[in-house]
Amino acid sequence: MKVLELHNVHKIYNGSEVNVHAVNGITIDFEEGEFSAIVGPSGSGKTTLLNMIGGLDSPTEGKILVDNTDLSTLKTSDLIDFRMWNIGFVFQSYNLIPVLTAKENVEFIMNLQKRPKKERDQRTMEMLKAVGLGDRANSRPAKLSGGQQQRVAVARALASKPKFILADEPSANLDSKSTETLLDIMEELNREEKITFIFSTHDNRVIKKARRVVTIEDGKVISDENKQ
Amino acid sequence: MKNLTLAWRNLWRNRRRTLITVASVFFAVFFALIMRSLQLGSYDYMYKTAIESYSGYLQVQQQEWWDNKTVNNVFRYTDTLEKKLLQDPNVNGTIPRFESFALAAYGPTTKGVMVMGIDPVKENMLSGVADKKVQYRLTPEAVAQIRSEASLPKKTREIVEKFEHVSFTSKNRFLTDLALDPEKDSDLLPRLARYAKFENGDIHMGEPGAWVGDRLSQYLKISIGDTLVLMGQGYHGTTAAGKYEVKGIIRQPSPDIDSKVVYLPVDIAQQLYNAPGMLTSVALHLEETGDKLLQQTAARLAEKIPDNTRMVDWKEMNEVMIQQMEADNMSGMFMLGILYLVIAFGIFGTILMLTTERRREFGVMVAIGMQKKKLAGIITYEMMMIGLMGVISGMIVCIPIILYGVHHPIIFKGELAHMMEQYDFEPKLVFEPVNKYFLWQAFVVGIMVLVSLLNPLRKILGMKVVNALRA
Numbered sequence: 001m002k003v004l005e006l007h008n009v010h011k012i013y014n015g016s017e018v019n020v021h022a023v024n025g026i027t028i029d030f031e032e033g034e035f036s037a038i039v040g041p042s043g044s045g046k047t048t049l050l051n052m053i054g055g056l057d058s059p060t061e062g063k064i065l066v067d068n069t070d071l072s073t074l075k076t077s078d079l080i081d082f083r084m085w086n087i088g089f090v091f092q093s094y095n096l097i098p099v100l101t102a103k104e105n106v107e108f109i110m111n112l113q114k115r116p117k118k119e120r121d122q123r124t125m126e127m128l129k130a131v132g133l134g135d136r137a138n139s140r141p142a143k144l145s146g147g148q149q150q151r152v153a154v155a156r157a158l159a160s161k162p163k164f165i166l167a168d169e170p171s172a173n174l175d176s177k178s179t180e181t182l183l184d185i186m187e188e189l190n191r192e193e194k195i196t197f198i199f200s201t202h203d204n205r206v207i208k209k210a211r212r213v214v215t216i217e218d219g220k221v222i223s224d225e226n227k228q
Numbered sequence: 229m230k231n232l233t234l235a236w237r238n239l240w241r242n243r244r245r246t247l248i249t250v251a252s253v254f255f256a257v258f259f260a261l262i263m264r265s266l267q268l269g270s271y272d273y274m275y276k277t278a279i280e281s282y283s284g285y286l287q288v289q290q291q292e293w294w295d296n297k298t299v300n301n302v303f304r305y306t307d308t309l310e311k312k313l314l315q316d317p318n319v320n321g322t323i324p325r326f327e328s329f330a331l332a333a334y335g336p337t338t339k340g341v342m343v344m345g346i347d348p349v350k351e352n353m354l355s356g357v358a359d360k361k362v363q364y365r366l367t368p369e370a371v372a373q374i375r376s377e378a379s380l381p382k383k384t385r386e387i388v389e390k391f392e393h394v395s396f397t398s399k400n401r402f403l404t405d406l407a408l409d410p411e412k413d414s415d416l417l418p419r420l421a422r423y424a425k426f427e428n429g430d431i432h433m434g435e436p437g438a439w440v441g442d443r444l445s446q447y448l449k450i451s452i453g454d455t456l457v458l459m460g461q462g463y464h465g466t467t468a469a470g471k472y473e474v475k476g477i478i479r480q481p482s483p484d485i486d487s488k489v490v491y492l493p494v495d496i497a498q499q500l501y502n503a504p505g506m507l508t509s510v511a512l513h514l515e516e517t518g519d520k521l522l523q524q525t526a527a528r529l530a531e532k533i534p535d536n537t538r539m540v541d542w543k544e545m546n547e548v549m550i551q552q553m554e555a556d557n558m559s560g561m562f563m564l565g566i567l568y569l570v571i572a573f574g575i576f577g578t579i580l581m582l583t584t585e586r587r588r589e590f591g592v593m594v595a596i597g598m599q600k601k602k603l604a605g606i607i608t609y610e611m612m613m614i615g616l617m618g619v620i621s622g623m624i625v626c627i628p629i630i631l632y633g634v635h636h637p638i639i640f641k642g643e644l645a646h647m648m649e650q651y652d653f654e655p656k657l658v659f660e661p662v663n664k665y666f667l668w669q670a671f672v673v674g675i676m677v678l679v680s681l682l683n684p685l686r687k688i689l690g691m692k693v694v695n696a697l698r699a
Contacts, residue, residue: 084597
């Protein structure tokens with residue numbers, strides 16, 4: 001079942017002297033439960049593509065359908081709600097809310113979704129244990145290592161049970177061991193929760209773990225390799 | 229996580245900045261409240277002094293007398309009218325007055341004076357004129373003797389010269405001005421009194437006799453037992469002339485009045501001006517003086533008084549003073565405005581820094597599902613909390629100071645006090661009790677915070693998430 005479809009998506013940035021074609025007519029779709037990596041050199045358009053998939057940016061041309069909903073038809077506030085219910089984000093630099101504890105960060109989206117406290121507490125602890133941080137629930141981000149923070153970010157993204165998770169260079173700031181642990185956790189959660197993961201990366205460790213690798217260059221898909 | 233909790237925690241991310249901003253609001257509120265309390269308190273005190281020492285809250289006057297104070301603008305004051313006035317439930321007493329002008333002479337010296345015909349007993353209900361009799365006077369001889377009195381403290385002997393020709397109506401003020409403590413140094417009073425004590429007498433209805441203003445008496449070089457000659461124009465063009473023994477010297481706080489006032493018993497003043505049974509005004513001693521009750525009382529009495537008279541309230545009688553206070557109030561408000569403007573820029577700077585440095589975080593929050601309005605709400609809470617902390621702490625510190633000040637006004641002493649008196653100011657700063665002006669400060673700071681928030685909120689509501697995430 002397709003959770004994400006991109007039809008002839010373009011993104012052009014209007015520069016003062018020359019227009020930049022960051023994404024150039026990409027058509028691609030992702031199935032439920034995929035563990036995919038979008039790879040390519042710097043400036044190839046990976047992050048722009050991920051931003052558009054996540055509804056953070058809009059395409060200049062083309063259509064993006066998430067679970068059959070065309071993102072371009074949604075108003076700003078509806079798009080925010082749509083993201084909250086359907087898309088999880090893992091950012092390169094963790095981006096946890098510094099004044100909240102690990103537990104509060106994880107339950108933040110569920111709080112916005114107004115889920116019952118009991119459900120929130122149960123799901124939060126479940127996710128923190130899944131990422132191996134059950135004992136650090138009350139620690140604030142400043143007290144956690146980079147790897148631990150990224151694991152909390154993964155738990156936050158997964159806690160609200162989104163349709164898919166977009167992870168933009170999730171291992172960029174992590175050492176080998178932390179990357180290994182994080183990837184194992186994400187792979188396990190992907191299997192258990194059937195949540196689609198889409199990474200943008202140029203980290204070989206991530207590429208190795210991915211079951212599908214989409215390579216883009218100059219804003220175009222140049223290869224789409226399914227390892228399964 | 230409640231928005232308020234999140235806002236509260238955000239405040240303490242940069243503890244120092246929050247505390248500095250709170251402190252700036254605190255000091256603004258503190259100084260504004262103290263300044264406002266002193267200003268409003270002083271206005272109230274001046275009104276009260278003017279009303280209770282001269283005009284009263286309500287007077288019955290001849291129709292034209294207030295605008296044209298000639299001896300012909302008088303009215304007949306009868307027992308019937310007195311009874312009508314006293315029948316009103318809000319009137320406790322009547323204070324009859326006959327005011328006019330005359331030329332006063334003693335020996336070769338003359339001066340134009342204001343003659344106040346009063347009932348010495350009734351007048352005391354309102355203006356307490358008998359309490360203003362001079363008790364001590366530092367004549368050049370008294371000063372010389374005090375300076376050479378070795379048993380007195382050195383400081384007293386040094387500064388006494390500065391008070392030459394100054395009179396005092398209370399022993400406390402006398403001792404304080406001479407650098408002595410009224411409680412601890414009261415044993416020194418008899419030694420000072422030996423040189424400076426001033427014996428005064430009373431005036432009585434039906435008995436010719438005068439009280440003379442302290443400065444006027446010194447100008448005329450007249451003293452107790454001397455005879456003052458008054459000459460002027462009487463009722464309907466008659467000649468007003470009379471001579472009166474000086475029974476006492478009165479010291480009025482206002483130098484202007486003090487240098488020209490002569491008090492006579494009202495019936496003696498009527499004789500002088502050939503206007504028996506006539507008065508220029510009757511001040512009323514009232515039970516309740518609230519604005520609404522005052523208007524009701526004036527309206528009731530207006531129907532009972534003769535056609536050639538009218539009711540005049542304190543506002544009309546103190547119009548110039550009210551205008552001066554309003555002008556002063558405006559300048560006070562202007563100063564407060566400047567104070568608040570400085571603080572407003574401080575708050576604006578904090579909000580601007582706070583929103584700029586957290587732009588990426590805002591982007592993340594909106595990316596993962598927080599509505600921009602909710603985010604704007606959190607920032608609003610944060611700034612309102614800063615404002616409230618500053619306002620509440622400012623108020624908490626101010627309340628005891630003001631409450632203390634209400635019961636212990638700041639009284640200036642010595643030279644400064646006399647200098648203030650020269651300019652017709654009573655050397656006293658009075659605090660206004662805590663009332664609605666306190667709430668105004670909270671309101672103003674609230675508005676300031678909201679106005680400072682407009683630009684940052686506009687930025688948050690129009691934020692492009694992708695750009696914010698790149699910040």
